[in-house]
Amino acid sequence: MFFPSSPFEKRTFNHQTFYLKRDDLLDKDFSGNKARKFHYFLNHDFPHIQRVVSSGSNQSNAMYSLSVLARLKGWEFIYVCDHIPRFLKENPIGNYKEALTNGMNIIESQTREEEVLRWLDAKSLHVNEGGRQKEAEEGVKILANELLADIQTHAISNPYLFLPSGTGTTALFLQKYLPFPVFTCNTVGDSAYLQKQWKMVVPDLTHLPTILETKHKYHYGKLYIELYVLWQRLRNEMGVEFDLLYDPVGWSALLEHLPLLDGTPIYLHQGGILGNASMLQRYVRKANML
Ligand SMILES: *Cc1c(COP(=O)(O)O)cnc(C)c1O
Secondary structure, three states, X not given: OOOXXXXXXXXXXXXXXXXXXXXXXXXXXXXXXXXXXXXXXXXXXXXXXXXXXXXXXXXXXXXXXXXXXXXXXXXXXXXXXXXXXXXXXHOOOHHXXXXXXOOOEEEEOOOHHHHHHHHXXXXXXXXXXXXXXXXXXXXXXXXXXXXXXXXXXXOOOOEEEXXXXXXXXXXXXXHHHXXXXXXXXXXXXXXXXXXXXXXXXXXXXXXXXXXXXXXXXXXXOOOOHHHHHHHHHHHHHHOOOOOOOOHHHHHHHHHHHHHHOOOEEEEEEXXXXXXXXXXXXXXXXXXXXX
């Protein structure tokens, strides 16, 4: 299963030109960042594998994408998370709901690592939280080659790429294959965390992305009214819905540094829209409490 190249578009925001690489439109079921990172698993045969095992948060995009992968491959999908709120169990929404529809077997455990180990055998494939692994390189390399073709088609001079990072795996492999600067920001932890993640994926890579720090520090998954307002402005001015977890942090980092960056900005839209339902629900509940 190979995806056709994702769309590449010219947009204006805040009186500035941005090119958008729309990986959110890659495929209806298997879209965005995780489609690139799980490309390897989707496109190779694993004749001995009957089960995929992973762990992470109860609304993770990786969890949903793995549920699609497992369904397509006919594998059992075991997903371990440390807590599922009762409210979510009674009112399934977003990635959680869709992953369950795809047949995910979700297990709540206070000792996540041990629980994962319990399910691993010769017929199981283990996928790291968030898809932080070497196998991501194959799909991300395809994305890099698409970008090079897009840049040529649109005759863009002096391009640079920006994308927000979680584990940083995508930014790392993009910088490996792109001959121009890749900028990113951390949404989880700080710069030191991101650098540590990079070392874990590829210990000897020297050509690393550049991290843009924001003045204001945002905590992963927390709600910030100013980020919600920025998300709305992006949607209204560009007609594009971004993800509410990574993108508003990404755009605020990019906008903060934009005057100092030389060249034509390209923003990578990495999908994750399915997760917006639960984020919006949380924003509504927060607003009602104010
Ligand atoms: C997973 C994800 C990211 C982070 O990707 P990393 O390779 O872990 O940095 C960013 N945006 C979206 C929408 C994602 O689903």
